[in-house]
Amino acid sequence: DAGVTQSPTHLIKTRGQQVTLRCSPKSGHDTVSWYQQALGQGPQFIFQYYEEEERQRGNFPDRFSGHQFPNYSSELNVNALLLGDSALYLCASSLAESVIYGYTFGSGTRLTVV
Amino acid sequence: GNSVTQMEGPVTLSEEAFLTINCTYTATGYPSLFWYVQYPGEGLQLLLKATKADDKGSNKGFEATYRKETTSFHLEKGSVQVSDSAVYFCALTTYNTDKLIFGTGTRLQVFP
Numbered sequence: 001d002a003g004v005t006q007s008p009t010h011l012i013k014t015r016g017q018q019v020t021l022r023c024s025p026k027s028g029h030d031t032v033s034w035y036q037q038a039l040g041q042g043p044q045f046i047f048q049y050y051e052e053e054e055r056q057r058g059n060f061p062d063r064f065s066g067h068q069f070p071n072y073s074s075e076l077n078v079n080a081l082l083l084g085d086s087a088l089y090l091c092a093s094s095l096a097e098s099v100i101y102g103y104t105f106g107s108g109t110r111l112t113v114v
Numbered sequence: 115g116n117s118v119t120q121m122e123g124p125v126t127l128s129e130e131a132f133l134t135i136n137c138t139y140t141a142t143g144y145p146s147l148f149w150y151v152q153y154p155g156e157g158l159q160l161l162l163k164a165t166k167a168d169d170k171g172s173n174k175g176f177e178a179t180y181r182k183e184t185t186s187f188h189l190e191k192g193s194v195q196v197s198d199s200a201v202y203f204c205a206l207t208t209y210n211t212d213k214l215i216f217g218t219g220t221r222l223q224v225f226p
Binding site: 004006031033035040041042043044045048055056058090092094096102103104105106107108 | 118148150155156157158159160163203205211212213214215216217218219
């Protein structure tokens with residue numbers, strides 16, 4: 001049973017560029033959440049998608065946007081990259097209304113902005 | 115607002131030692147509580163959870179009890195192994211929001 005798949009695993013971008021990260025949820029899951037984990041910190045919630053709509057959003061600027069496709073996969077887009085956007089970006093999938101059973105996380109995309 | 119506070123690491127132990135990693139929380143309503151583990155170079159794995167007061171979550175020899183009176187969810191293991199070396203995150207979610215709120219993580223290093 002495939003878990004959550006993220007691509008790419010590593011990425012290096014220049015300040016001001018734009019980046020797109022991709023996520024395929026665990027089979028049977030319909031909700032995708034994105035988290036940013038800075039070095040040495042706990043993950044911070046960016047936003048969550050369900051039924052192709054952004055359902056919740058954390059305290060992140062509009063430069064961070066996302067999308068969910070009919071097959072439940074998702075993309076995270078970041079525009080006008082800043083050095084401070086360097087982090088591990090984690091995708092997590094779950095079943096709507098069943099988050100108390102826990103999310104399944106992917107291995108993440110390591111983004112480095114230079 | 116909701117938050118999680120974990121003891122700072124690193125926690126350094128010898129193999130077979132007893133482990134405690136402290137976690138306290140602040141939340142409105144009745145949160146569900148989780149421990150996640152992150153091995154080097156990997157994403158987060160759910161270790162255990164508890165969804166109501168006095169529940170005990172357990173997995174792979176790890177345990178944590180949801181203590182409402184002390185707003186705590188401390189992680190314990192009676193005998194750690196070198197393979198337990200990882201970063202451990204305490205987290206919560208509440209009924210009215212599906213997002214997880216994490217602590218800053220505690221690095222555990224176990225030496226033979």
